[in-house]
Amino acid sequence: MANRLQELLCSLNLCDATSVEPFFPRVRDRNDVSVLRCRKSGVIFLSRSDHMDPSHYEMSPDLKYWGDGDRKTALVGTAVDDHRRCEQFGELISGKIWLDVGTGLGGILDLLSPQASQTLAVEPQAFPRECLKKLGYQVYRGIDDVPDRTIEAVTLFHVLEHFTEPLQTLRKIRDAMKPGGKIIVEVPHANDALLSLYGCEAFKAFTFWSEHLILHTRQSLKVFLEAAGFHGVTLSGFQRYPLANHLYWLAKGKPGGHDVWKHLTSQPVDLAYGALLNNADQTDTLIAIGEA
Secondary structure: OOOHHHHHHHHOOOOOOOOEEEEEOOEOOEOOOOEEEEOOOOOEEEOOOOOOOHHHHHOOOOOHHHOOOOHHHHHHHHHHHHHHHHHHHHHHHOOOEEEEEOOOOOHHHHHHOOOOOEEEEEOOOHHHHHHHHHOOOEEEOOHHHOOOOOEEEEEEEOOHHHOOOHHHHHHHHHHOEEEEEEEEEEEEEOOOHHHHOOOOHHHHHHHOOOOOOEEEOHHHHHHHHHHOOOEEEEEEEEOOOOHHHHHHHHHHOOOOHHHHOHHHOOHHHHHHHHHHHHHOOOOOEEEEEEEO
């Protein structure tokens, strides 16, 4: 079976015919998809991508993708990341025509729209897209529907890893941007400490998922953006989950340790731990910023 992502990685000289090896036998929601890793680049990707297409997301009839309940209830689960991203990237979006790709529930739209000169979004799932339209947001089904050469800032928060044609999609995004516009891409990191340092088998069984087709390294994320025509790409690491979360994974083999062991959560400690992981390039998240 042809693996289009592996072919793409090889075409970009990130992998070659002998560098790819099995990494984990399956993803959490399917037993016919395994996980591969490239020794050359460190990129982790699924053994196939033909099980995913845009219709997979279009079919969702409600908000169950984010949990039970209405939008207000579901937004509680995304609030920490939404507010953090607002603080991190607000200056790059302020006063700009801004497009958020894969906006989901649109929590980030609520926070940053007042700062942008105009807000647009892409969301393939029909139900949340219609919810956002009723709230007055300009939301498109896909990148192809966004007017060309109009966008000054684009954000993709944990979205790129879902694309079956990531390079083609990035090029379409660039076509929708004004020259000099900024793109901000946040993705899960293939070199996450729970994978690369601790080798936590329970975490592997939990985190590998049929919808996450690829986990990037700094090198691969930069290569993808540059191959799509972006320049001046800068990379940084960020640690979303604190020390208590990692300790709980190692001790109990389960997620949610930062909620269960709240007494082990401290901002100074978590910032220091995140800084150590960033220095070792083992954060759970990568952030790339480039220019169209």
